[in-house]
Amino acid sequence: MNQNTEKVSPMSNEGRNAYVIRQLTDTYLLLLKEKPASEISISELCEQAGVGRASFYRNFENREDILRNFIGQMFGAALEECFANEDRQLHEQIGAVFSHFIDHRSFYQLLGERKLVYLLKDVLTSICGPKPEQSKLEAYASAFVSYALYGWIETWFARGMQETAEEMAELFRNQGM
DSSP states (O other): OOOOOGGGOOTTTHHHHHHHHHHHHHHHHHHHHHHHHHGOOOHHHHHHHHHHHHHHHHHHHHHHHHHHHHHHHHHHHHHHHHOOTTTTTTHHHHHHHHHHHHTTTTHHHHHTTOOOTTTTHHHHHHSSOOOTSSSSHHHHHHHHHHHHHHHHHHHHHHSSOSSSSHHHHHHHHHHHH
């Protein structure tokens, strides 16, 4: 019997695993609102989430992996959608990326407050960064775009996310890219 993720039985391994990941993610985000990541132990996280340490280590190597996974799902899907539409000009795609951050402002502000914005770089470069199959020109161009975009995002977060998505798109367009 072939099950998709929407119809997975809660008692299946997949269902239990999805539950564990969701519990750990939700709990970690709540704890991050209270204190820095360095003050959250895996034992505390597991106890608060109501899951065992073995369940944690079956899914993650460390606490940052929880956020990488969450960012990968949330930001990764938005990023892929933004760059999938090849009819849009690059500055419009950049505006859509910044719209995503505005739509999820509280989460990204939490990342900024806890000095965890760098985790975005991993997701960004995995989607937009250089790939082994690319030619050298494509690889360097991909590296330029992904790291430049990360630099803009990091600076925008550090400046308090003051500019609108439209302003960020216009600033990018004025760079002549």
